[in-house]
Amino acid sequence: MILTWLYAPGDRPEVVAKALDRGADAVIVDLEDAVPVSRKEYARAATAELLAERPPVPVHVRVNALDSPWGGADLTALAGLRGLAGLRLPKISAPEQIAAVADRTGGVGLHALLESALGVERAYEIARAHPALRGLSLGEADLRADLGVSAEAGLDWPRSRIVVAARAAGLAPPAQSVFPDIRDLEALAVSCARGRSLGFLGRAAIHPRQLPVIERAYLPAPEEVTAAEEVLTAARATPGALALPDGRFVDPAVVAAAHRTLALAARMAAR
Numbered sequence: 001m002i003l004t005w006l007y008a009p010g011d012r013p014e015v016v017a018k019a020l021d022r023g024a025d026a027v028i029v030d031l032e033d034a035v036p037v038s039r040k041e042y043a044r045a046a047t048a049e050l051l052a053e054r055p056p057v058p059v060h061v062r063v064n065a066l067d068s069p070w071g072g073a074d075l076t077a078l079a080g081l082r083g084l085a086g087l088r089l090p091k092i093s094a095p096e097q098i099a100a101v102a103d104r105t106g107g108v109g110l111h112a113l114l115e116s117a118l119g120v121e122r123a124y125e126i127a128r129a130h131p132a133l134r135g136l137s138l139g140e141a142d143l144r145a146d147l148g149v150s151a152e153a154g155l156d157w158p159r160s161r162i163v164v165a166a167r168a169a170g171l172a173p174p175a176q177s178v179f180p181d182i183r184d185l186e187a188l189a190v191s192c193a194r195g196r197s198l199g200f201l202g203r204a205a206i207h208p209r210q211l212p213v214i215e216r217a218y219l220p221a222p223e224e225v226t227a228a229e230e231v232l233t234a235a236r237a238t239p240g241a242l243a244l245p246d247g248r249f250v251d252p253a254v255v256a257a258a259h260r261t262l263a264l265a266a267r268m269a270a271r
Helices: 013-019 037-050 071-078 095-105 117-121 123-127 140-147 152-168 185-198 208-218 222-237 252-270
Strands: 004-009 026-030 059-062 084-089 110-114 133-138 203-205
Touching (some): 037 071, 140 152, 222 252
Parallel strands (some): 004 026, 026 059, 110 133
């Protein structure tokens, strides 16, 4: 289970090298927003060189938008590289875009970034576009601008929309979008708790200091682990739906949630 994703700018190979060793579950090399136009080609070449061999942690690459002057060249340069774990596709608004990329990239895992009202409206169709699609995420900065919202509550519906769309399509729960203030770790923790309550799992970070906060927010508390163990013990003893002595109802959905809680707890124990 990937809980932490750390962004690094593709035109700064020394920063990418450090990011690989900062404890994130996966690194996202950014060829899009973090790279100025004058350094797009350099960033692409440096990233292709990095991914000629498999790095120590999974590396995904956020390519430039497919309709930009650089998106097609990004796909051509990266497809088939041994160290590429996935491609993150920005500004997706139609399922046909996913199918077109999948045909060019030989089955590498794709992640669609929905950054417009149209993309959010089509979330389920996009989620079902191709077997190579492994996940959805929101690009919240662009989405805020498109919707004209500033308050956090203005994004609650789009956030819930992609959680539901991903689940309905059989994809993993989405990770939260980045939290832009790298200094306010308390606000980050509050935001992560809110995201977890909406059904997200994990979060992207723009600075290594955010990683422990994100991981703590998404790992189960001791009381959650105990409750999950009680559910599974009861389910093994009495198959089918039942009620625990404290009034909690146990059915297959509750059992599945308990299994996920214990899987996350096992990850915590392995650290």
